[in-house]
Amino acid sequence: MENYRSPQRDAAFVAYELFDFQSHYDKLGLDEVTPDLVKAIHSEAAKFADNVLAPINQSGDQEGCHWSNGEVTTPAGFKEAYQQYVEGGWPSMSHPEKWGGQGLPYSLATSIAEYFSGANHSWAMYPGLSQGCISTLLAHGSDTLKAQYLPKLISGQWTGTMCLTEAHCGSDLGMLRCKAQPNEDGSYSLSGTKIFISAGEHDFADNIVHIVLARLPDAPAGTKGISLFVVPKYNVTDEGELADRNQVQCGSIEHKMGIKASATCVINFDGAKGYLIGEPNRGLNGMFTFMNIARIGTGLEGMAASEAALQGALRYAQDRTQFRSPTQRSGERAADPIIVHPDVRRMLLTQKAFAEGSRALAYYCMQQVDICQHSKTAEDIQLAESKLALLTPIVKAFFTETAQESTSHGIQIYGGHGYISEWGMEQLARDTRISSLYEGTTGIQSLDLLGRKILGSKGELLAIFLKEMSTFCSSVDDAGQAGGWRDQLLQAMENWQALTRHVGSHVGDNPDELGAASVDYLMFSGYVTLAYYWLKMALVAKEKLAAGTADSDFYQGKIETAKFYFSRLLPRADAHAAAIYAGADSVMGISESMFKTE
Known part of the structure; x- marks a missing residue:
């Protein structure tokens, strides 16, 4: 297959023709982030993705990572590509100048991350984890921890991880057993094993900084008893320089279905020195800073x-x-x-x-992060x-x-x-x-969306977004501009509200209704949300064509794709709605014994 090419044209369309990022940046006081600067950064990122990362994607998959005596060697070309990444200043783009960052908006740094992942998913995992580590320390770390760790993490000289999962507990973090014993000097000794740690060990950087969930000796059971710690591979002096090797070892790497060039590690903490981030027993609050960034990145x-x-x-x-x-x-x-x-x-x-359609929604979310950070x-x-x-x-x-x-x-x-x-x-x-x-x-x-976000807010979060969608729809001439797509979207929005009321009215009588409906509810929500952005894109395209353009194929392609979306993909939402209305009994009515095949 020919190498990947970064989609610069469509990225520019979404940023400047659909969402007017220039006004967005000006409103936030980011006047220096001009279209010319954005174009130049995207162009250089595309060169790195297309010419450096893409050519080693397939060879990296074929070679994979190698583990020996606790050390991991990445495939040929991966370490060298990372050095070019650091030399180009890419790790520091969106972080505060106080700690060595460039102070550029999140949306600019994150939009080019698509290029790196598209060119080489495995390679992009390594620097990607560092961003959440940095954000967690910025939000919750003490001034001392920030001074020790942030400059070299932001420069890319060191990398970071998140260490949550243990063999007996995956998403159920309340079951974790990793222990943190207080030391007299204010540090903690951490003992336990974490699995599935992406970029937990590699040959890219001088140090790897682990963000670790663990329990204090007097911690209450469940998620209320989890604390958050920074645990480096090499201990760090007060001045932020490397000291002796910490008691952190890579026990093995996983042999996986894919992303074989990304080291997925078992990490053993054997009395490793660590430092508390934030308040005791409030670790999940700090980790969610990491996790929310990671979730957008995974999307x-x-x-x-x-x-x-x-x-x-x-x-x-x-x-x-x-x-x-x-x-x-x-x-x-x-x-x-x-x-x-x-x-x-x-x-x-x-x-x-x-x-x-996903790119449009992603850029919209990037704008919201910019607002949270700069408004x-x-x-x-x-x-x-x-x-x-x-x-x-x-x-x-x-x-x-x-x-x-x-x-x-x-x-x-x-x-x-x-x-x-x-x-x-x-x-x-x-x-x-x-x-x-x-x-x-x-x-x-899906449980997070339906249970915590929508039902947990009594529908308020959904109402906020639906209000925005309704306001936009009221400005659209359906017959003249949208060819019936606006009314189709409005009907889908009504159905979204009806589904929400239906599930909410049944969960009290049968809590299984939440889990039975959740995935179909999320997929329904996704199809309707993308319909909103496809309508917006189609209308922008029609305006461009009406004004006259030499790029008519590009804009006509948007209109034809919107037509396909509304006629062929949005109707899938109806099937998800039907599944929700079928209720929990359609999946919970069968007893465990009835699953037997012998």
């Missing part, structure tokens, strides 16, 4: 995979000849390119609709936080679930060649499969 991995699958499948469909078209015959060739066949178009349009108005910050609370689980779960479909379509379009390693499509599908599992499975995200 971007799904979006990037859909884009990469589209790129590869489109190139192949334009070149591969099979059968004659009954309506688009060209010349006397024995066969036509498969892109002329309706079913191939269906799959390509599905990939395009998911990739570009001086408390009301604006509160509104942005409310929108992010609702949309983050949708971004994480819907993007990664639709990425499974997009990469599957990629294999299908290649036919038998899609099943062969040399073409790269099967690697993309394998690499992408993890995205709907880590940082909270689709089921966990």
Whole structure:
């Protein structure tokens, strides 16, 4: 498969034609972030992604990581690519200048992360984990910890991880057993084993800084008894320099279905020295800073995979000849390119609709993070936080679930060649499969959306977003501008409210209704949310075409994809609604004994 190419044109469309990022930055006092600066940064990031990361993607998968005596060696070219990444100043973009950062907005740093993930998912895991580590220390670390760790983490000289999972507890963190014993000098000795630690050991950096959940000796049971600690691979002096080796060891690395060039480690803490972050027994509050950033980042991995699958499948469909078209015959060739066949178009349009619709929602969420970090108005910050609370689980779960479909379509379009390693499509599908599992499975995200965010807020978070959607719809001339799409969206919004009322009215009588409805509810929410952004994109495209443009294919492609979305993909939401109305008995009515197959 030809190498990935960063989607700079569509990124610019979303940022400046759909969302007017320039006004957004000006309002936040980020006047120095001009379109020219953004274009230059995206261009350089694309060169790094396309010319450095993409060429070592397939070889990295084939070689994988190597573990020996606690040390991990990454595939050929990976360490060198990381050094170029650091030398380019990419790790420090969005962090405070006080600690060596460049002070650029989150949206700028995060938008280019799509390029890195799309070019090489495994490699992008290494620096990606550091961003959450940095954000956690910025939000909850003491001044001493910040001074010791942030400068070298922000420069990229050191990297970071998050250490949550243990063998006996995955998402149920209340069961974790890792212990933290207080020392006389104010530090703590941590003992226990963590598994599935991405970038837990590697050869990129001088030090690896672990953010670890553990229990104090007098901690209450469950999630209320969890504390958060920073535990470095090498101890650090008061001046932030390396000292002796800490009691942190990589016990092994996992042998995985995909992202084989990303070291997924078992990390053993054997009386390792660590330092408390925040208040005792309040560790989950601090970890959620890390987790929420990681969830948006994981959603971007799904979006990037859909884009990469589209790129590869489109190139192949334009070149591969099979059968004659009954309506688009060209010349006397024995066969036509498969892109002329309706079913191939269906799959390509599905990939395009998911990739570009997801990008619009992702950039909208990036704007909300910018507001939370830079706005001086408390009301604006509160509104942005409310929108992010609702949309983050949708971004994480819907993007990664639709990425499974997009990469599957990629294999299908290649036919038998899609099943062969040399073409790269099967690697993309394998690499992408993890995205709907880590940082909270689709089921966990769905319970968060429906249980904590929507029912937990008594519908307030949903009402805030629906109000925005309604305001936009009221400004649209459905007959003249939207061809019926606005009314279709309004009906879907009404159905969203009705579904919410239905589940809310039944959960009290049967708590299983929440779990039975949650995944279908999230998928329903995702389809309706993307419909909103496809309507907005289509209207912008129509305005551009009406004004006259030399890029008519690009804008007409937006309109045709919106047409496909509203006619072929948004109706899927109705099936999810039907499943919800079927109730919990449709899944809980069968007893465990009835599952037997012998």
